[in-house]
Amino acid sequence: xxxxxxxxxxxxxxxxxxxxxxxxxxxxxxxxxxxxxxxxxxxxxxxxxxxxxxxxxxxxxxxxxxxxxxxxxxxxxxxxxxxxxxxxxxxxxxxxxxxxxxxxxxxxxxxxxxxxxxxxxxxxxxxxxxxxxxxxxxxxxxxxxxxxxxxxxxxxxxxxxxxxxxxxxxxxxxxxxxxxxxxxxxxxxxxxxxxxxxxxxxxxxxxxxxxxxxxxxxxxxxxxxxxxxxxxxxxxxxxxxxxxxxxxxxxxxxxxxxxxxxxxxxxxxxxxxxxxxxxxxxxxxxxxxxxxxxxxxxxxxxxxxxx
Amino acid sequence: xxxxxxxxxxxxxxxxxxxxxxxxxxxxxxxxxxxxxxxxxxxxxxxxxxxxxxxxxxxxxxxxxxxxxxxxxxxxxxxxxxxxxxxxxxxxxxxxxxxxxxxxxxxxxxxxxxxxxxxxxxxxxxxxxxxxxxxxxxxxxxxxxxxxxxxxxxxxxxxxxxxxxxxxxxxxxxxxxxxxxxxxxxxxxxxxxxxxxxxxxxxxxxxxxxxxxxxxxxxxxxxxxxxxxxxxxxxxxxxxxxxxxxxxxxxxxxxxxxxxxxxxxxxxxxxxxxxxxxxxxxxxxxxxxxxxxxxxxxxxxxxxxxxxxxxxxxxxxxxxxxxxxxxxxxxxxxxxxxxxxxxxxxxxxxxxxxxxxxxxxxxxxxxxxxxxxxxxxxxx
Numbered sequence: 001x002x003x004x005x006x007x008x009x010x011x012x013x014x015x016x017x018x019x020x021x022x023x024x025x026x027x028x029x030x031x032x033x034x035x036x037x038x039x040x041x042x043x044x045x046x047x048x049x050x051x052x053x054x055x056x057x058x059x060x061x062x063x064x065x066x067x068x069x070x071x072x073x074x075x076x077x078x079x080x081x082x083x084x085x086x087x088x089x090x091x092x093x094x095x096x097x098x099x100x101x102x103x104x105x106x107x108x109x110x111x112x113x114x115x116x117x118x119x120x121x122x123x124x125x126x127x128x129x130x131x132x133x134x135x136x137x138x139x140x141x142x143x144x145x146x147x148x149x150x151x152x153x154x155x156x157x158x159x160x161x162x163x164x165x166x167x168x169x170x171x172x173x174x175x176x177x178x179x180x181x182x183x184x185x186x187x188x189x190x191x192x193x194x195x196x197x198x199x200x201x202x203x204x205x206x207x208x209x210x211x212x213x214x215x216x217x218x219x220x221x222x223x224x225x226x227x228x229x230x231x232x233x234x235x236x237x238x239x240x241x242x243x244x245x246x247x248x249x250x251x252x253x254x255x256x257x258x259x260x261x262x263x264x265x266x267x268x269x270x271x272x273x274x275x276x277x278x279x280x281x282x283x284x285x286x287x288x289x290x291x292x293x294x295x296x297x298x299x300x301x302x303x304x305x306x307x
Numbered sequence: 308x309x310x311x312x313x314x315x316x317x318x319x320x321x322x323x324x325x326x327x328x329x330x331x332x333x334x335x336x337x338x339x340x341x342x343x344x345x346x347x348x349x350x351x352x353x354x355x356x357x358x359x360x361x362x363x364x365x366x367x368x369x370x371x372x373x374x375x376x377x378x379x380x381x382x383x384x385x386x387x388x389x390x391x392x393x394x395x396x397x398x399x400x401x402x403x404x405x406x407x408x409x410x411x412x413x414x415x416x417x418x419x420x421x422x423x424x425x426x427x428x429x430x431x432x433x434x435x436x437x438x439x440x441x442x443x444x445x446x447x448x449x450x451x452x453x454x455x456x457x458x459x460x461x462x463x464x465x466x467x468x469x470x471x472x473x474x475x476x477x478x479x480x481x482x483x484x485x486x487x488x489x490x491x492x493x494x495x496x497x498x499x500x501x502x503x504x505x506x507x508x509x510x511x512x513x514x515x516x517x518x519x520x521x522x523x524x525x526x527x528x529x530x531x532x533x534x535x536x537x538x539x540x541x542x543x544x545x546x547x548x549x550x551x552x553x554x555x556x557x558x559x560x561x562x563x564x565x566x567x568x569x570x571x572x573x574x575x576x577x578x579x580x581x582x583x584x585x586x587x588x589x590x591x592x593x594x595x596x597x598x599x600x601x602x603x604x605x606x607x608x609x610x611x612x613x614x615x616x617x618x619x620x621x622x623x624x625x626x627x628x629x630x631x632x633x634x635x636x637x638x639x640x641x642x643x644x645x646x647x648x649x650x651x652x653x654x655x656x657x658x659x660x661x662x663x664x665x666x667x668x669x670x671x672x673x674x675x676x677x678x679x680x681x682x683x684x685x686x687x
Contacts, residue, residue, distance in 0.1 A: 044460050103646060108460050109371045110645045113601060116594055117641030124634035241471045241590060244464045279479030286472045290465055294451040297461060 012274065015154070020270030022159045022228060025166035027262040029221030030239060031246040032173055035258040037214035038247055040190050041207055043101055044112040047119035048243065049236025051215045054092060054122070055085030055222025056137075056231040057130060063137050075140040082165065082223045089219025093212040101211060102204065119237070126233035134230040143227070158227040165224050169217060170259065176213075177255065186210055245289050250299055257301030265289065318530075325522065328609050332515040342504040349511035349579040351619040355518050356572025358600040358611035360565030363525055365597070366605035367534060368561035369541030370458070374466030375569050375596045377473050378441035380588025382570025384477075384484075385440055387583040388424060389433035390493040390501075410492070415482030424483075430497060437574040438567050445566030449559035456555070458544075467590055474589040489584025493577070501578060514575045521568050522608050528564065529608070537561055598637070602644050603651050610653025617652070 030052060037045050045051075062081035066074055096118065104111045143161060146154040177183040188196040189206050197203045222231075229235070246265055250257030265285060272281035293299070336348055357375050364370050397406045403413040408420050426432045448469065452462055477484045485491070493501065500506060528534050540547040540554050548554045577583045586592070596615075603614015618637075625633040648654055 100642065109463065112460065112463060113597065114642050114645040117638040120634045120638030124631065128631060241468055245468055248461060248464055277479060279475050283472055283476050283479065286468055290468055293465060294455065297455050297457040
């Protein structure tokens with residue numbers, strides 16, 4: 001580490017840590033949706049990345065519409081876009097559950113394959129509508145800057161917004177699952193499906209809305225994603241393996257585990273990226289995670305579930 | 308007894324289908340296709356090896372691996388490394404700053420052949436490595452996972468992660484692996500030019516015959532007690548375990564068998580197509596291999612191979628004429644197969660045979676029990 005002074009190193013670590021926090025936020029947003037679906041229903045949704053991209057395209061459309069028809073509202077369009085992204089992905093999720101997933105609950109491996117087919121179809125639809133090239137969303141000026149905290153440490157504002165959004169969504173999910181009547185029903189179905197049905201919970205309906213909400217959160221992740229990367233029809237696929245590992249590593253049914261593992265993986269990766277090349281950092285982190293999963297297949301945190 | 312009646316025992320009927328398959332591959336296709344198309348079918352055949360392994364691993368033992376591309380790629384890279392070293396003789400590479408090493412190493416300022424490339428000067432070593440390297444990796448993964456009773460969806464995700472790791476590693480280590488372009492510009496196999504039409508036709512026949520031998524080997528496995536145990540543990544793993552069998556060992560065997568066969572397929576791919584690159588072994592190609600198998604029929608050896616040929620042929624035909632429709636068609640086909648025909652084309656075909664009017668309905672070929680709708684699939 002020859003050429004760096006101590007203060008340089010501290011600010012590099014701080015900036016790198018912050019980059020890790022942004023990655024962490026996106027991971028959490030993606031993984032939360034996946035964890036709800038996987039943990040609750042045991043369904044592997046390979047099309048999760050495409051729901052994320054749907055949210056991103058919704059944001060893209062929203063920014064264009066607002067810019068053209070109501071430029072005065074442009075500075076705050078993003079908040080409408082988040083709602084729109086959630087709504088679109090939620091609705092698509094419900095339709096997909098009704099058409100496809102509910103026929104396959106007894107065959108989890110086949111869900112994986114069917115949702116992969118779905119992801120191919122969605123990718124092609126995006127390509128037909130939006131073109132194969134990457135599109136970027138234009139951000140209002142106030143979101144573009146950076147906070148200058150010290151001489152050498154800059155904190156980008158859009159990163160802060162992504163993190164704020166993550167905190168809000170996480171709290172929202174927590175309240176929904178652990179404090180609402182609906183969440184109680186969801187947990188009852190996860191714990192013991194047959195008994196939950198016997199006491200009068202409509203398990204089919206719970207499944208449908210759970211799937212929808214998981215997809216909706218992916219849509220919000222997509223809206224957040226537009227601030228740090230550009231959107232293309234196949235961008236969702238790049239994140240799906242990482243996200244699955246986050247969920248499995250954390251322990252599939254545990255929301256807290258998901259957040260903890262997203263934090264560990266993203267921080268490890270962004271810190272290593274400074275010392276190694278990006279690809280080697282990714283390989284090292286993935287290998288470590290796979291290695292730990294071989295030793296502890298149930299993940300870091302587990303929930304007792306009666307099957 | 309008429310000839311037809313004597314042929315009508317289940318084992319013989321299965322052999323008859325195999326003979327028909329051999330006739331299609333070795334006589335019919337070469338007769339009707341021009342060399343360019345035949346070479347394409349040679350490429351499709353190499354995917355047949357992978358789907359064949361998947362029948363044992365996924366159709367029989369119920370282990371869904373989303374990382375078959377890894378084994379396919381390892382076999383292919385082992386072959387490609389040998390061919391590349393032969394193509395990079397000192398005479399061929401005298402314009403490089405270090406003659407005698409592959410061109411991509413020279414571009415990446417590497418001056419010595421890395422140690423793990425050294426043994427690939429030997430053809431015998433390379434051919435052995437084509438089978439051994441994938442099998443050993445599968446053995447390591449299998450022992451680590453199945454001994455700890457990891458299965459189902461978890462196993463699928465982890466094999467997928469391994470596919471991602473290998474791809475990123477190969478792309479990242481450009482100097483040692485050729486990076487994203489892969490290992491290209493392969494010329495000769497022991498002095499025999501593999502780039503001519505004539506050579507490619509011969510390689511097609513080598514692929515076809517090797518594939519038929521592999522089908523026979525897989526058939527021996529399926530007809531034996533081992534095969535019956537694999538299917539038993541797919542349907543009721545606990546009962547097999549309580550009967551005193553060490554379930555993990557059988558699963559490891561099935562996974563290793565699939566890996567070895569996929570490795571052979573990868574090596575044939577390298578020979579037939581003339582290069583090997585990470586774009587052929589990552590997450591997407593690995594899942595596509597599962598698609599070939601599912602469409603053909605995961606419980607039928609021949610069905611799965613036909614699946615690989617048909618889907619690939621359709622892919623080439625469609626993407627020539629209607630590229631934008633291809634992904635839609637493939638996605639739709641896949642959903643339809645999973646929802647409506649879990650046994651794929653072979654299942655549809657079998658139904659049609661059973662419905663034939665001359666009273667042969669109801670007979671099942673041994674060793675080809677269809678997938679039950681409700682698999683014991685809860686993650687463990």
